Amino acid sequence: MATGTPADEGDIRIEEDDILDNGSDLLTSTDHMSEDPDMEALTNRMKEIEEEAQLIRQMQSDVEKQMNMSTGSNTSQSVASIEDKIEADSRSVYVGNVDYCSTAEELEAHFHGCGSVNRVTILTDKFTGHPKGFAYIEFADKEAVQTALALDESLFRGRQIKVCAKRTNRPGVSTTNRPPRARGRGGARVIVKYIYAGYRARRPPRRRGVFAPY
Structure with a gap:
């Protein structure tokens, strides 16, 4: 019965080591493959959160602009009415x-x-x-x-x-020390x-x- 030579035994051991190394690499690559979907889902969720935050900031900015425009409009109307009264009183x-x-x-x-x-x-x-x-x-x-x-x-x-x-008579301005009287109904x-x-x-x-x- 033929037996293997020492050189053949060394070759077998080298091949076994290569197989083990390839197996560990395969396991590592398999682990990465199992982790990749989770990372991708997390990345996508972070993008969605950032987009939602940006949308909320845009909505807040639009609301503030509308409030500023409304306040400015009311102020301009009040100033215009006072100016009209002053002009009428001058006549x-x-x-x-x-x-x-x-x-x-x-x-x-x-x-x-x-x-x-x-x-x-x-x-x-x-x-x-x-x-x-x-x-x-x-x-x-x-x-x-x-x-x-x-x-x-x-x-x-x-x-x-x-x-x-x-x-x-300017609103809120009194020529005496008395506070302005409140207006009642009618x-x-x-x-x-x-x-x-x-x-x-x-x-x-x-x-x-x-x-x-x-």
Whole structure:
């Protein structure tokens, strides 16, 4: 029976070592293959999270822009309304010591020679509706105000009236130490040529039951 030579035995051992090395390499490559899907899934998830975060940041940026635009629009409207009021007041005069029975038509006729009249406002008590004794005249042009000031201390319905330029009341600014009064319901002025402002009907008082002793 033939036996292998030492050289043949050495070759066999080398081949066994190669097989073992190749087997370990195969196991290692198999492990990497088993880990690759997990890493790929994790990488994809990280990309999705980053995309979602970027989308959220974009949405927040859009909301902030819209809020800033809305705030700027409201502020510009408020400034515009104040400027309009200042411009209208610059074309108006205050008339004091007005007879309580005076009408807007009579006041317009009294100031008609000063210029075109846009509006006559007679202030009235908001509870009783009675005139307060003063009014505002708004002209179409600022030049009419200077002419109207010449009617200061002139006679109107037998009374000497006081005429001066109308002051603009800025919201939140008071000329006294008292805080500004809050506005209640009603009291809104209707923009017409003749205004009797401030009247509000008062409800009749409730009658209390009379206690009758027994």
